[in-house]
């Protein structure tokens with residue numbers, strides 16, 4: 001979807017360093033040329049002023065005649081050639097080549113970046129004035145956005161689906177106007193505000209604004225005087241102060257009656273969570289019951305939900321194993337980069353990158369699977385390939401079920417291995433801010449914790465998909481996220497998780 005992987009960003013950051021060197025070369029080449037031309041200018045001027053002192057007698061000397069004719073032929077020709085020559089072509093070509101590289105951000109990546117930022121702002125209810133001041137969810141990053149950048153974000157918020165955020169960004173652009181960009185940007189801000197009003201079906205103050213905008217148009221013949229600007233200025237206040245509104249909708253008092261999108265959002269941002277009485281019965285401790293080996297090496301397990309079961313195992317993957325996964329990941333990734341050369345494919349890969357690796361590829365993958373078998377008491381012979389996923393800034397995976405529904409069944413995704421009975425999700429990295437795994441119906445938000453793994457069943461004992469395990473990866477605010485999915489299939493689990501006609505979903509009403 002967009003330019004987001006930290007790996008790619010650091011690559012193009014290095015290219016930018018080279019691009020700076022090419023500008024330096026370009027400037028140096030041109031300066032040398034200008035220095036040469038300046039020297040000739042001085043030289044010819046002094047020769048001419050000498051000639052002028054001589055007067056007409058100057059031309060009587062054959063030597064002077066020679067000098068003048070030489071100048072006007074050979075020397076001036078050289079100067080003409082030099083002036084006509086494209087100087088700095090080489091650094092320019094090199095610069096262009098760098099900018100044409102596949103992994104350079106394209107215009108659609110820029111809009112994607114802004115979309116990601118708006119999604120983060122919307123989901124985590126971040127305030128525009130904080131974002132513009134470089135504060136992300138309470139953490140200050142020591143940078144500021146200028147009026148023009150705020151205007152650009154506001155414009156895009158309007159074309160996407162966030163008119164309230166557009167409004168807030170346009171006001172922020174207005175607050176951040178400097179005296180030098182005021183005359184240029186103010187009309188744009190006002191024009192966009194009028195469109196926001198139209199989107200919000202609020203016509204108050206729109207007509208008078210349109211009149212002012214007409215006055216501000218360069219073609220209107222009016223000189224841009226201070227008066228009109230003052231009017232425009234107060235118009236912004238009229239447009240907004242008269243109609244104060246919130247950039248984020250108020251949090252509903254009753255969070256139990258919302259759409260899937262909304263409960264997911266309120267779980268990501270922490271408004272939906274278990275109450276202390278709901279948490280009271282959950283256990284936490286060392287698990288040693290599933291496998292004899294675990295009596296020797298018990299696993300630290302935290303129960304996050306009882307029915308349906310959702311648990312988090314701590315410290316169940318090692319750094320040495322993550323290092324191997326990283327190598328396997330990188331190799332595959334580079335190869336994919338060579339095969340895929342159409343731009344859209346490249347930009348799609350940037351959302352969050354998923355790759356599947358067969359357990360046969362490396363011993364470590366089989367060791368991990370043995371541990372998963374101990375953790376889940378399930379048979380790993382019928383599991384899908386290991387799936388590694390990378391998320392960058394703003395990267396997310398909206399709410400979904402891991403089990404296959406009827407349409408997937410029809411597509412025969414659910415082959416002889418059956419449906420996905422359970423999921424084990426390993427966190428291979430910490431995430432600085434955001435990026436939790438949200439289970440809105442279970443009211444749980446799992447913060448990625450490196451070396452930990454979440455485990456849950458996707459199916460009821462009857463084999464029917466359990467919709468209570470609706471979940472998703474919340475957008476990353478700061479940092480990147482790397483996970484490993486183990487999807488375990490139904491086939492051959494009957495000894496371990498006996499099939500049952502009994503369907504526990506009937507106890508859950510909604």
Ligand SMILES: O=C(O)CCC(=O)C(=O)O
Pocket residue numbers: 389397402425435436437438471472473474483485
């Ligand atoms: O990244 C996450 O937190 C969730 C990932 C997930 O649900 C999936 O890959 O199916």
Ligand SMILES: [Fe+2]
Pocket residue numbers: 400401402471
């Ligand atoms: Fe999932």
